[in-house]
Amino acid sequence: MSDVQQLKPKDFKSDQEVRWCPGCGDYSIINSVQATLAACGVPKENVVMVSGIGCSSRFPYYMDTYGLHGIHGRANAIATGVKVANPELDVWVITGDGDGLSIGGNHMIHSLRRNVNLKIILFNNEIYGLTKGQYSPTTPQGQKTKTSPFGSVDLRCREGQGPEGRGLPDQGRARGRSVGVERVQRLRGPCLRHEPAGQ
Ligand SMILES: Cc1ncc(C[n+]2csc(CCOP(=O)(O)OP(=O)(O)O)c2C)c(N)n1
Numbered sequence: 663m664s665d666v667q668q669l670k671p672k673d674f675k676s677d678q679e680v681r682w683c684p685g686c687g688d689y690s691i692i693n694s695v696q697a698t699l700a701a702c703g704v705p706k707e708n709v710v711m712v713s714g715i716g717c718s719s720r721f722p723y724y725m726d727t728y729g730l731h732g733i734h735g736r737a738n739a740i741a742t743g744v745k746v747a748n749p750e751l752d753v754w755v756i757t758g759d760g761d762g763l764s765i766g767g768n769h770m771i772h773s774l775r776r777n778v779n780l781k782i783i784l785f786n787n788e789i790y791g792l793t794k795g796q797y798s799p800t801t802p803q804g805q806k807t808k809t810s811p812f813g814s815v816d817l818r819c820r821e822g823q824g825p826e827g828r829g830l831p832d833q834g835r836a837r838g839r840s841v842g843v844e845r846v847q848r849l850r851g852p853c854l855r856h857e858p859a860g861q
Pocket residue numbers: 715716717718719734757758759760761762785787789790791792793798
């Protein structure tokens with residue numbers, strides 16, 4: 663008989679009070695991740711969640727895994743250090759469209775270029791949520807926000823692409839909308855299987 667305990671989604675929940683707004687899509691993402699880690703039988707002592715700053719970046723508090731709530735835009739750099747120090751760890755970056763593509767855009771590009779086998783979840787709500795509504799690199803052109811009262815003039819980065827399809831290297835990406843647990847869970851499959859080229 664195996665002495666390995668089968669973990670349940672609730673085993674990945676921390677004792678911290680979740681402070682996202684009622685109805686926020688972030689709930690379905692965290693529920694999906696917890697369900698998926700349990701379904702995949704991932705040992706939680708191997709999991710490290712690294713985030714930057716933003717509503718989405720509160721994620722590591724709510725997970726009963728190892729984790730680090732970093733500084734704005736630097737989750738990829740911190741996660742790269744963790745992964746390089748111990749390649750056996752299952753290292754996740756939790757970031758937002760502001761955190762990962764504005765202030766952290768440069769780190770995002772270089773962690774993809776280095777291809778150190780991180781699992782990156784970018785919560786794309788097309789706005790800076792935590793700071794109450796400034797436009798981000800994924801805000802649709804023309805969108806009125808607190809910092810673009812006449813409509814954003816910028817071309818936006820689209821999912822899986824840089825502006826107008828140029829830019830970010832393709833290192834095994836998956837995307838989905840935070841409308842259902844099952845839908846987000848399916849994303850884990852491609853990410854789990856992806857191994858960096860040449861390793
Ligand atoms: C150095 C620094 N600059 C600015 C801020 C303010 N700030 C906090 S979160 C944030 C944007 C977060 O947006 P996003 O990553 O999209 O996260 P969301 O809240 O939408 O999940 C900003 C600008 C900060 N905390 N630190």
